[in-house]
Every structure is written in structure tokens, then in C-alpha cells.
Amino acid sequence: MNHPQPSGRSARPASWRALPLAAAIVFAAAAALTLPIEPAGAQAKKRKPATHTVVMEGTSFEPAALTVTLGDTVEWVNRDFFPHTATAGGVFDSAIILAGKSWTYTPQKKGEIEYICTLHPTMTGTLTVK
Amino acid sequence: MRTAVALAISLLTGAAVAYAQGPTDAQIASIVVTANQVDIDAGKLAREKASNPQVRKFAEQMITDHTGVNKSATELVTKLGVTPQDNPTSQALKAGGDKNLAKLRGLDSAAFDKAYIDHEVAYHQQVLDAVDQTLIPSAKNAELKALLVKVRPAFVAHLEHAKQLRASLGGM
Numbered sequence: 001m002n003h004p005q006p007s008g009r010s011a012r013p014a015s016w017r018a019l020p021l022a023a024a025i026v027f028a029a030a031a032a033l034t035l036p037i038e039p040a041g042a043q044a045k046k047r048k049p050a051t052h053t054v055v056m057e058g059t060s061f062e063p064a065a066l067t068v069t070l071g072d073t074v075e076w077v078n079r080d081f082f083p084h085t086a087t088a089g090g091v092f093d094s095a096i097i098l099a100g101k102s103w104t105y106t107p108q109k110k111g112e113i114e115y116i117c118t119l120h121p122t123m124t125g126t127l128t129v130k
Numbered sequence: 131m132r133t134a135v136a137l138a139i140s141l142l143t144g145a146a147v148a149y150a151q152g153p154t155d156a157q158i159a160s161i162v163v164t165a166n167q168v169d170i171d172a173g174k175l176a177r178e179k180a181s182n183p184q185v186r187k188f189a190e191q192m193i194t195d196h197t198g199v200n201k202s203a204t205e206l207v208t209k210l211g212v213t214p215q216d217n218p219t220s221q222a223l224k225a226g227g228d229k230n231l232a233k234l235r236g237l238d239s240a241a242f243d244k245a246y247i248d249h250e251v252a253y254h255q256q257v258l259d260a261v262d263q264t265l266i267p268s269a270k271n272a273e274l275k276a277l278l279v280k281v282r283p284a285f286v287a288h289l290e291h292a293k294q295l296r297a298s299l300g301g302m
Contacts, residue, residue: 057280058279058280058281058282058283059281059283059284059286059287060283080198080280080284081195081198081199081201081202081281082194082195082197082198082199082284083194083195083198099198119191119195119287120283120284120287120288120291121287121290121291121294122283122286122287122290123287
């Protein structure tokens with residue numbers, strides 16, 4: 001008994017023949033996508049340093065935990081009715097920041113820095129520099 | 131003496147009756163301003179009389195912080211057109227403050243420092259209780275309520291600071 005040949009058999013070689021073309025299209029597309037990525041990556045390395053704000057209000061630091069990139073600047077703004085400080089023993093010390101005033105600091109090295117307000121020791125914050 | 135006690139009891143009873151529905155915003159304004167002023171006055175005396183430098187520094191900070199709060203509270207009630215209204219609680223705070231000043235004036239050096247700090251611990255606890263149980267729940271104006279919420283953590287910080295000083299002075 002002769003079985004008929006599977007109908008798909010003739011179609012298979014046809015799709016194999018199409019493979020190189022499909023691969024070429026995929027490679028071209030990937031190359032096109034890759035090209036603009038590199039300059040963008042290089043740009044990110046030379047990005048402009050950012051300034052971050054920590055608000056001192058309700059006798060707390062907001063945000064209490066802040067992560068910045070080395071080179072960035074942090075500005076503490078006192079929106080309370082009385083003075084505060086941002087003090088990390090041996091690392092930085094704003095001294096008195098009067099109500100409505102602010103103080104800026106640019107970290108010099110990477111690491112996690114815990115700080116307080118020396119006037120209100122219940123006020124604590126963490127600055128992570130990466 | 132008996133008259134004084136009777137008066138105190140009638141004042142407290144009066145306060146309970148008057149506040150059956152909580153103090154009005156005008157009464158809260160008066161309580162806030164008086165509570166701050168009482169601590170400023172004690173701080174001014176301690177700035178002159180305290181012998182421990184840490185206690186003097188604390189007193190200085192109490193003057194600064196509570197003056198700042200009062201300035202803002204006064205600006206707010208002026209803006210809102212609210213006239214602070216004297217009431218049994220503000221009167222009791224003032225009377226308690228005067229009594230404390232009279233006691234402190236009779237003390238010197240370490241005894242003064244201890245009495246001042248002990249009172250600061252008790253006073254800030256008392257004011258915090260009033261803020262939590264009466265003032266914040268009763269305040270009707272949103273800005274007045276927000277001001278109370280905003281200054282509350284400073285009173286907590288003052289209380290903790292005073293407790294640390296009490297411990298360092300060899301108190302309880």
C-alpha cells in the first residue's frame with residue numbers, strides 16, 4: 001500500500017531557503033538598533049550632575065533616605081519654623097540652618113552616610129552615594 | 131490653701147464642661163500661644179541661671195523653637211481672622227508656668243538644673259497629650275490642624291532631649 005507523501009515535505013525546504021534572508025533582515029535590524037545605543041551610553045557617563053532636595057519639615061528629613069550619584073549635589077531646605085542641622089559626624093555638618101534657609105553639600109566619595117539634626121536627635125536621615 | 135485647691139478643682143470641672151465638645155479654634159489658638167510662651171519664659175530663666183552648659187544650650191533652643199512656633203501660629207491666626215480666646219486650659223497653663231518660675235527662682239546650680247529639666251520633661255509630655263487628645267482632634271480649620279500636626283514632632287524631640295539631659299544629670 002502506497003502512502004501519499006506528507007504534503008508538508010515539499011514546503012519545508014522552501015522555508016529553509018528563506019532562512020538566510022530572514023536572518024539577514026534580523027541582523028540588519030539589530031545593527032540599526034545597536035548603532036544609536038552606543039552614543040547614548042557614552043552620554044550617560046558624561047551626564048550633568050544633578051541637584052537633589054531634602055526638605056526639613058515637621059522635624060523630619062523628607063526623603064529620609066536618599067541615593068545620589070557621585071558628583072551630584074544635595075540641598076537641605078528648612079521649611080520648619082525653627083533651626084535644624086544636617087550633621088554626619090566626621091563627614092559633613094551644615095551647622096545651623098535657619099527657618100526658610102537651605103544648605104548644599106556635594107559628597108566627595110561613595111558610601112552610605114547616616115546623619116541627624118543635632119538640635120532634634122529624633123531627626124535622622126541616610127545619604128547613599130554611588 | 132483649701133481655697134486654692136477648690137479653685138483648681140472648679141477650674142478643671144469648668145474646663146471639662148466647656149470642652150464637652152472640644153475647644154473652638156479661637157480657644158486652641160490661645161492654648162497654643164500660651165503653651166509656647168510658658169516654655170519660652172522658663173527657658174529665659176534657665177538661660178540665665180542654669181549651671182550645666184548642656185542645660186543652658188537646651189534652654190536656648192527651647193526659646194528659639196517655641197518662639198518660631200508662636201510666630202507662625204500668630205501669623206496664621208491673624209491671616210484666618212481668629213482672635214485667640216482665653217479659656218480654662220490656657221489659664222491653667224499660665225498658672226502652672228508661673229508656679230514653676232516661682233519655684234525655679236528659689237533654686238540654684240545643680241538643684242536648679244534638675245528642677246528645670248524635670249519640669250521640661252513633664253511639661254512637654256503634658257503638652258503632647260493635649261495636642262494629641264484635644265487640640266488636633268478639635269481643630270476645625272484645616273490650616274490650624276496642619277500647623278499642630280507639623281509642630282508635634284518637635285515637641286517629641288524636645289521631650290526626648292529633656293529625658294536624655296535628665297539621665298545625664300543623674301535624675302530618675
